[in-house]
Amino acid sequence: MKEVVHIGTRSRPGPDLQDLVARVARGEQEAFAGVYDAVAGPVLGVVRGVLRDHAQSEEVTQDVLVEVWRTAPRYRPDLGTAMNWILTLAHRRAVDRVRSVEASAAREHKAALLAHTPEFDEVSEQVETRLEREQVRRCLRTLTELQRQSVTLAYYRGLTYRQVAELLALPLGTVKTRLRDGLIRLRDCLGVST
Amino acid sequence: MTSADDPHTLTGAYVAHALEDEERAQVEDHLARCEVCAQEVRELAETAARLGLAVATAPRRGMRDDVLRRIATVRQDVPRAEPDPGPRRTPLRARRVSRWALAACVAAAAAFGGAALWQHQQARDARDQARQAEERAREQSRELAAVLGAPDAKSRSGRFADGASGTVVVSASRDRAAFIAADLPEPPPGKVYQLWFNDDGSMRGAGLIGPGQGTQAMLMDGPVGRATGMGLTVEPAGGSDQPTSEPVALMDFPT
Numbered sequence: 001m002k003e004v005v006h007i008g009t010r011s012r013p014g015p016d017l018q019d020l021v022a023r024v025a026r027g028e029q030e031a032f033a034g035v036y037d038a039v040a041g042p043v044l045g046v047v048r049g050v051l052r053d054h055a056q057s058e059e060v061t062q063d064v065l066v067e068v069w070r071t072a073p074r075y076r077p078d079l080g081t082a083m084n085w086i087l088t089l090a091h092r093r094a095v096d097r098v099r100s101v102e103a104s105a106a107r108e109h110k111a112a113l114l115a116h117t118p119e120f121d122e123v124s125e126q127v128e129t130r131l132e133r134e135q136v137r138r139c140l141r142t143l144t145e146l147q148r149q150s151v152t153l154a155y156y157r158g159l160t161y162r163q164v165a166e167l168l169a170l171p172l173g174t175v176k177t178r179l180r181d182g183l184i185r186l187r188d189c190l191g192v193s194t
Numbered sequence: 195m196t197s198a199d200d201p202h203t204l205t206g207a208y209v210a211h212a213l214e215d216e217e218r219a220q221v222e223d224h225l226a227r228c229e230v231c232a233q234e235v236r237e238l239a240e241t242a243a244r245l246g247l248a249v250a251t252a253p254r255r256g257m258r259d260d261v262l263r264r265i266a267t268v269r270q271d272v273p274r275a276e277p278d279p280g281p282r283r284t285p286l287r288a289r290r291v292s293r294w295a296l297a298a299c300v301a302a303a304a305a306f307g308g309a310a311l312w313q314h315q316q317a318r319d320a321r322d323q324a325r326q327a328e329e330r331a332r333e334q335s336r337e338l339a340a341v342l343g344a345p346d347a348k349s350r351s352g353r354f355a356d357g358a359s360g361t362v363v364v365s366a367s368r369d370r371a372a373f374i375a376a377d378l379p380e381p382p383p384g385k386v387y388q389l390w391f392n393d394d395g396s397m398r399g400a401g402l403i404g405p406g407q408g409t410q411a412m413l414m415d416g417p418v419g420r421a422t423g424m425g426l427t428v429e430p431a432g433g434s435d436q437p438t439s440e441p442v443a444l445m446d447f448p449t
Contacts, residue, residue: 025270025273027270029262029265029266032262032265033258033262036258036261036262037258040253040257040258040261041250041251041252041253042246042247042249042250044250044251044252044253045246045247045248045249045250045251046246046249048251049249058253058254058257061253061257062257062260062261062264065261065265066261066264066265066268069265069268069270070265070268070269070270070271071270071271072270073270073271073272073273074271074272074273078404078405080236080239080240081240081243083243083247084239084240084243087242087243087246087247088239088242088243090246091210091211091242091246092211095211132244132247132248132250133248133249133250135244135248136244136245136247136248137248151206151210151245154206154207154210154211154212155210155212155242155245155246156245156249158211159212160207160212160213160214161207161210161212161213162214164212173203175207176203176204176206176207177203177206178206179206179207179210179212180203180204180205180206180207180238181206182206183205183206183209183210183238183241183242184206184234184238186241186244186245187237187238187240187241190241190244192237192240192241192244193237
């Protein structure tokens with residue numbers, strides 16, 4: 001049934017990101033360089049998926065990274081990994097930007113959105129990223145078509161579930177359940193535990 | 195609104211930031227009262243982060259220097275002074291729920307709001323929260339300082355098991371008490387320390403001491419009232435309505 005791709009310890013983006021963030025929280029600028037190296041790529045990837053525009057994506061990415069520096073003293077490791085914290089922030093900021101700039105972008109670019117699957121083709125020298133990408137790609141394949149579309153349009157494109165429903169011409173309830181059970185299936189497939 | 199029927203089914207949309215503001219607030223209200231849902235949100239948020247990792251892309255080479263230059267001029271936020279029950283304490287929502295539910299909310303938020311919940315709110319209005327938290331922290335430390343420095347402040351110290359010790363300071367004029375722990379061992383996983391006012395044998399919750407706060411001065415939540423002493427117990431994360439374990443410490447207030 002479920003294709004379990006990865007069991008046990010999962011690949012971590014840099015084994016010491018937690019330590020680095022803890023040092024950043026104490027104001028160490030050198031440690032922030034390490035945080036940058038670990039997270040700048042994922043942050044840019046998330047932001048660009050949502051915003052598309054290159055210049056804007058870089059601007060938002062930089063803002064997110066500066067916000068990471070600024071708010072690191074308030075990050076609480078007991079409540080989740082640093083990577084989760086930072087990518088949640090990145091996604092939120094990207095979504096904020098896209099919704100403030102043009103709320104109707106989704107409708108206008110309907111065809112383009114539907115045609116686009118997430119960009120798994122980016123070149124990255126990091127092995128962890130390649131492994132992560134492989135795993136996620138395989139796990140996405142275990143989803144039903146509706147689950148996959150709901151998850152990718154909402155997460156990678158930053159659409160609200162109402163916009164997703166409109167785009168796919170589906171009832172709201174269907175989209176919200178597909179989003180949830182799609183993510184649950186991904187969670188199980190990726191072996192996420194907290 | 196359709197989602198009001200069952201906010202639980204919105205966990206997926208919540209972690210994907212696919213909700214509009216009003217619905218997000220509803221979900222957050224719900225999460226604060228539903229441990230299972232909060233745990234689910236936490237796991238789904240980690241899942242979403244994995245989706246993010248998978249699309250990592252190399253930034254422009256010069257961006258690193260740009261960002262490092264920028265942070266050199268940005269002042270960092272102050273750390274939170276105590277476990278932060280803040281985001282949920284909006285007057286609007288406080289009016290809508292009973293006192294008990296609110297307490298449960300706050301406890302729940304502290305306990306399993308978990309990565310997702312906390313981080314989503316954090317991301318949503320980090321700036322506001324930073325300001326509020328600073329303000330709260332300042333207010334707390336002002337009040338704490340006022341209690342510790344009150345002309346009628348009286349203190350009593352005690353030694354507990356495991357080499358920990360504590361001092362309780364009470365100011366009758368301010369009707370507040372502070373507890374200063376020293377070398378309190380980390381609570382077992384999933385547990386927290388909870389402070390209590392002893393109202394003649396009946397215990398009234400007075401705040402939690404989370405992991406990493408074993409050596410810290412804390413303002414006890416709520417007025418001293420008719421309390422004649424204080425207690426400290428180990429409770430499940432989020433705290434309890436009533437003590438569920440033997441006290442680690444039990445002290446009478448100084449008279």
